[in-house]
Amino acid sequence: MTAAPQKSPVDLPADASARVDAASQSSRHPAIVILDFGSQYSELIARRVRETEVFSLVMGYTTSAEELRAIAPKGIVLSGGPSSVYETGAPVCDPAIWELGIPVLGVCYGMQLMVQQLGGSVVAAGRAEYGKAPLHVDDPIDLLTNVEQGSTMWMSHGDSVERLPEGFVRLAHTDNTPEAAIADHGRHLYGVQFHPEVVHSTCGMALIRNFVYHICGCEADWTTAAFIEEAVADVRAQVGDKRVLLALSGGVDSSTLAFLLHKAIGDRLTCMFIDQGFMRKGEPEFLVEFFDQRFHINVEYINARERFIGKLHGVTDPEEKRKLIGTEFIRVFEEESKRLGPFDYLAQGTLYPDVIESAGTNIDPKTGERVAVKIKSHHNVGGLPKDLQFKLVEPLRKLFKDEVRKVGRSLGLPEEIVGRHPFPGPGLAIRILGEVTDEKLDILRDADLIVREEIRDAGLYNAIWQAFAVLLPVRSVGVMGDKRTYAFPVVLRCVSSEDGMTADWSRLPYDLLETISNRIVNEVKGVNRVVLDITSKPPGTIEWE
Template structure:
């Protein structure tokens, strides 16, 4: 039996957050879409967690599971998972008159192992429209709130537990302790998940998959592709070629930094550098639709890949820095998910070229990749670097990508980072950048009215990119950023600040 927990995903926004929280305490997790559960060998896991989800257990085609398949396994149901356990085992679930959303006080009623070591009352995070009205036979009510009479239930004999609240979110007090109690005390996990072990396994898998083949790795300069290159380099050495395409849509001074670190990781002789700035900008001329911009950029990358594979090949494998959230946002993880955005890392390009895909980071979240990079001795500036989209500044420019707007976006973003660095905040936020569109506003420069671009500053906090909140920056920092952009970046008149969180917005504007 593997020292791991299965997280069954019922389509809730927090399934991967549950997974991350459990990993953070040293236990491996696998997120399993509920539709894949019948084909999954559950016997290899020490326990199972049911995620939340947007459905009601009474709806037609509501997500469900076969509890008999899980007999003998400890189970923890969260939110929808809690309701599903009650419903499937003979309890009753009712629709709330008013949706319970936000922080509420939980009162413990039964000292079950799930709540061992916790106070009698504490604040938890709720987000539900249904509640358990009647508990199944053999269960006891472990906790309640003022509106949920059975906010937590347990069957100690069968090791089945349900909680209406979300222990995985930071707003729930003692949430991590609850997960620890389940994972260690109830499931008997040892806590053997370590990045050192993952690195060793990832290198071994690349060796096994690639064999005596040759690998082409697309490197953007971000942490994902760079760590991918470092892992593959350890596995196959000089049989790796790193392709770095400068599409002209990068951050200030980024191409030089990328080449510098690649030389240290794989050596000058294993780098293929192509400056295709003019080529990409020419193809993007006159294009305003964001999906069309992504399509064009992806098409040009594919064309360059084809040219490189012919000139430097043959290559048997393509290495990519795909992460869990990449797969989720491309609609590949949970059956029936809508595609939110086309993701540059997920698609059929390797098959088109007859190459097999190598994705050593596919099981990891961004913070775990940072841990891996730090452990591998990569530079601190890379480890702390903010995520950057594959299409680059093209998705931070609303409307047509022009050289003028590119320069504004590049310089304004550099100012945002510089001022956050001075304030000691740059490493504390997830992403920080500027957005520029076609809209212009009137300003005054040199006693004259002028028409200039509106620049929007976007600074968000997140753990893994799945959800994000805008950062409430001190006014002094915002003032400095706005003043510098308006005065130092040519043709800018107004500076605004984006205060939308994800969801409902996405982090990038396009």
């Protein structure tokens, strides 16, 4: 997203709007629609398309051709998926999609489905192909323009195309896959057996740009200025003359949302900062001063530390922690809003990855909807009580984290806020494994501060997605001052990422690791050991709970 000018927003056709995620709150047509067949990469495809400054949305694979005609995207992408096209109950798209005259790109399963429905054949591969493979380009134009000969592409498939449908030609192959990229140029139908959206595919973005710009004819109008203009209009249309209460945490998301809402509705916004006792050291005081005194955005400070810690007494299950904290947040908002209100709307900084992880990615073959196979609940999503007394305002719900940062900078949010590392809504409560106590919170606050101070002093803060400490619910033997200790270990978690959906552990200099370890052990009472988490996401998650 950039600050380039854009066209006026338009409304989604009424007969198609129900099929778009109802929570998107976007008045813009998606230029590219991704039909989701259950792939772990479906949202990543949307993410990559947006990197070309073209707006995309993920929709269920049961979206009909008629609904797509009403939405009128310039291109359609069929995602990959875990199924085989010949499995009983395998997901299929409306075959009338091929006759819409809209360019279609099938990725992996999407390509196999295209081949099967158009009269070709797909069989179990003699040799499954997973991981990196060099691509041998047979037709270096159109879809594969600027895709280098021998470039690496990421493979993940057990089936392969045996016979192409009439009108299709081969564009590329690999050593194990004869039909790695195919096309029916006359109907603008394309398929690739690899995943151009993943970072391992070295020329993947070149292929995506070819499809988006040259084949679909999209314009680069998904910009920061465009989003702000549309979001402000959407908020004003949704809220009218009502008042909005914002759940302000001080993180990048809620802070950007505060600036966006203040631009949209001015003094009808009230930010309520609830100090639940799980914040980092010195943050409550900093946040109130920052918003209220420096930027004159109304902030109501609520000290609810004892209330929250009491709710978590004896609780060790991470999912229960998140839901208790999320529910208690809403309860406090409800109570305080009666004192300050009335308020009709509650604003939250929910992002697209929050929705993805809370909803799961499996697809019900009967309905085409996502089924709730959850990784974890996010406090903005999974913890909401059924008797919620507010209507929700979530204008950032379709943005990825890096897009939120760009929006924040365009709105004038200072770098000291917009450049901050992500911090979970439940705070330190989910970085303390097991029961949360005042003693453990004090230990973790001190350890976490040391981690952040040393990362900043080393000039690495902006090069790392997140850097924090985790406190484990075990003790180990140590020796300090010739005396035996029996104290907690602290885990150092530092990761690099682009959008939080995948992550890799950060390779910090040994001298820096040594400094962090020495400071924590010597300065934080109750800790005698520091360990390093070197797990990527997946298979792990960034947070431990």
